[in-house]
Amino acid sequence: MSGQLTIPQLEHKAIVVREDIIRMLEHAGSGHSAGPLGLADIFTALYFDIMKHDPKNPDWPDRDIMVLSNGHCVPVRYATMAEAGYFPVEELKTLRKLGSRLQGHPERTRLPGMENTSGPLGSGLSQASGMAYVMKFIDKQPHRWVYTVMGDGELNEGNIWEAAMFAGKNKLHNLIGIIDRNNIQIDGNTEDVMPLEDLRGKWESFGLHVQEIDGNNIESIIDACSMARAIVEKPSVIIAHTVPGKGVPFMEYDYHWHGMPPNSEQAKDALKKLRTLDGKIKGEHE
């Protein structure tokens, strides 16, 4: 899927993904809004430019792998996968419904292309490290990469730092962690709940290569992943600063939207804001 779309086309795709997220959350009546909206640019960049994968052959043995660690943000992954062609966009409406392949938190065995089951926080980096270890040392597949998306709040978990020690020790250069640094978690701002700074220094001291970027800038995301792939002696972590609720002004920066879906009126308003870039342009599907 690499490099088929221009940056403006990718930016437009990210807006479509955000619209899907709003519609599916409204329809589900529960779920997380802020995180998935903030991650839409990162997921669009991963699925439409960065990762080597094939929606028609989800188990393709040469594919890159993406492990979603903070499972509650899965609506963004579902929306991006649907837009990429893994399953019909229409199916997004089944989110969180009985019998759906789109569970409230992702389950690998239900949906082809979903690489891991997650929800309880802190285990994605370890799973990604296990995959990267096998690729690097056992199966010797130098052309494959493992990406993992983590939240910032979940960095409170000890399991993350056990994985960081392991990845650093083994110099898993084929492992690229992307941290959604949106500064919110359920009880408030991350630096009030349990401070993470100096976050760059923490990761560097564990032996990882660190970049800090604007996680809502698609070009920056693509460039940072290229840089991470070029670092051959260390695993990489990209601290991606994102705006929670990005694209919907009344959700942006407000941690109350962490675990809440929009009602129908709010969804209508959100969709309008997304289509018009908050009134800056005339919405193209209006």
Add this chain to the structure above:
Amino acid sequence: MSQLHLSSKIGTDDVEKEPTRKGFGRGLKAAGDENEQVVALCADLTDSTQMSLFKEAHPERFVEIGVAEQNLVTVASGMAAMGKIPFTSSYAAFSPGRNWEQIRTTICLNEQPVKIVGSHAGVSVGPDGATHQMLEDIALMRVLPHMVVVVPGDSVEAEKATRAIAMNGQPSYIRLAREASPIFTTEQTPFELGKAYVLRDGKDITLFGTGIMTYECLVAADVLASHGIDAEVVHVPTIKPLDEETILASVKKTGCAVSVEEAQVAGGFGGALAELFTRDHPVQLRRLGMQDRFGESGAPNELLEHFKLTGPHIAEEAKNVLGK
């Protein structure tokens, strides 16, 4: 029973003894020889969990994790996603004691065939005391969907069980003991996951044993025979899935039972039997094991005696059940 090819030295002073973890070590090496997808991960206990044999034979497939049991099983989950068959070992008190949620989510719900090897389980760990005497592992692992739970009776069976779970394609837990225990099976004794074995036929009462407690049930049956009581001994190395057919057939014949385990009876092996009997064939069941309490320091044999988990105590309980 002749077709089971049991050791001829059962009940004698000549019976050979070896810790079940030794058999695991040989089984893991053999599984690694047979299948190159087998990998082994350890949390800083490579010698004492007996992974060293595998490490020497297949160093490129051995991964040292350090003292980090949550990482141990989640790295293994990632390796299983890449088609590997990971064996993870530590002391049972730490794995699955500390990392249960990771096992639940990234292995069982995620349906990855990771093998959890819990060594040094039970009170027979001895002087290390209660913190290290894991008693709740059977309960913790048994309640997880997709998980297979195996408690080998001796080191010979542990070797067979290890090779069997390497090939079963499922999340699996194998419980091992630190201390040397009597070997009552032989190379020729059959072993199949999910099967219970009638080691001694009887008609008055059934003694159900799992792990190293089965040998004590055989000793108890001899004691009972000297009192004119004809006890049947059923060895249940696989606690999940339970061999319901063999177990029910035995109690339908004898009408009452004693179960023995080196673990909490609540939720443990005795718990599993109680659930089965309540559903299909209510009979009196006396559950021997740890009764809602922790262990303590002491010599292994001293502790088994203290907690009444030896042949003569089991025989006494069986007589109580029979009102004799």
